[in-house]
Amino acid sequence: MPVITYREAISQALREELNRDESVFIMGEEVGAYGGSYAVTKGFLEEFGERRVKDTPISESVIVGAAIGAAMGGLRPVAELMTINFSLLAMDQIVNNAAKLRYMSGGQVSVPMVVRTVSGGGRRLGAQHSQSLEGWFAHVPGLKVANPSSPYDAKGLLKTAIRGDDPVMFIEHSLLYGIRGEVPEEDYTIPFGVADVKREGKHATVIAYSRMVQVALGAAEMLSEQGIEVEVVDLRTLRPMDAETAVNSVRKTNLAIVLEESPKTGGFGGEVVSQIQEMAFDYLDGPVAWVGGAEAPMPYAKNLELAAMPNENTVAEAVKGLVSRRY
């Protein structure tokens, strides 16, 4: 099976969907002539032309709003917001319109739109370019939210998002574009609401999504050398969320660590913690641990930024803390 990057996987999904369905088109800032700010749509303008690959002004609200309207008009737009931080300028369209039009119209209207955007810290971009806001979107009924952690998942989930009839926030992570993984050449999709066990283990379960899955896998590797086998569950989509797979894993390992990059207060991890204690309480050998980012805006200074996000060591410590309490 070919090994490609996360960036290439997303690019392949877009290219294949553009070729498969004439109603699919791409719009956003720098998606065309520039080739995509993360080079995902490099060469697309030349390949598909201005009708299918539309450069827009820096106008996030009308980028998303026009994508919604075009979707209502029967197309399947993939709108790109350069980073999730800029999605705040389009919040009205995403939350008040995209999420609610099917409902408010009594099912007359559907919004088959994908908003591709990029989240996360770790590139020393400072407080306004490093947020992880997926929890905000996951809070809104009517939206779907995907946070892929691997090239395989990114491609399969993006195809599902584009082919589906609902608005999707497809949230990529800026530090994942270069990671490599196996991606089959044949067409495949991954359903939303199906978590994936990325590593099997028996002593504790780490539940994560997006880049934190990679961090969890790194921690699991370290812990394995110390005789602790960690199971890593990748939620893949936050709404709908597959709590069942996470809960089943916890019922097996009896310990749970919820891991996210964003600050914990009001964050998505709380949702996961709550579901585990509700559905796996009698199986737990200890409290559900919750590891998240610092309760601070993202700092610029390298040492501070590194300390503000969970890493393999902090996750390994949290796991060891739980495991050692058990005996």
Add this chain to the structure above:
Amino acid sequence: MYAHGKIGGFLHLYIGQEATGVGAIAALRPEDYVVSHYREHGHCLAKGSEPRRVMAELFGKATGLCRGKGGSMHLFDTSTGFLGGYAIVAGGMPIAVGLAVASSYRADGRVTLNFFGDGAANEGEFHEALNLAAVWKLPIVFLLENNLYAMGTAVARVTAEAELYRRAEGYGMPGLRVDGMDVLKVFEVTSEAVKRARKGEGPTLVEAMTYRYRGHSMADPAQYRTREEEAEWQRRDPISNFRRQLLASDKGFSDKDFEKVDQEIGEVIAEAVRFAEESPELPLSAIYEDIYGE
């Protein structure tokens, strides 16, 4: 109906502005799209929705246009191309642009008519929508209903350039002001703009000067304006004036014709109310319907 508690929530009446909605929508073809704001009952009816289904929606009944889940501010009727009442000021504008994107993409010949108010002209989405529509030469007409007050705030108090149609210049599109109390003038100006849009020449901004007789919503006693001003605008009432125009014309209309029309309208309303009253409420399971397609 509102006073009797049959209709809930906010209710923004269109009384006084009829000539604008009717004149503009008359310039469209049936397949064209209309995107509106939250004072949209008139637009929805003018685009061809069944009055009884509109009334049932206001009553929150299962037979309403939107199954009772939208309400007064969120009427939709895909069968007529009425694609929504939007209750966030200017929130419908980017969506209207998107519908025009779809029409342009497929070259389906449709035009989108987008109603919004003077208040919307001070939102950022107004700027984003007009700019993109002009850059992409989209088949859309922006119809600004200037009823002089954004809720309770007079346009000139909060707007640096109060002649709003002049904003069009900044987007390289034609901007026109029309007497929004004159249905024929609105029809004429909008028709030109629609023709332009359909030919692929891009968007037009039409500012219709009009007046809402009632407060912003049913909760508003309109204390920010004088009774004299209200009376002055009501002397220019679009419906009575159009009647006078027709009576004075050589088309052979008489008072009898209008009595008949009034009677028919009364019957339609009575039937709509009866239908809404008799219609069933939604089952509670409907809370979780229409959220996702799959």
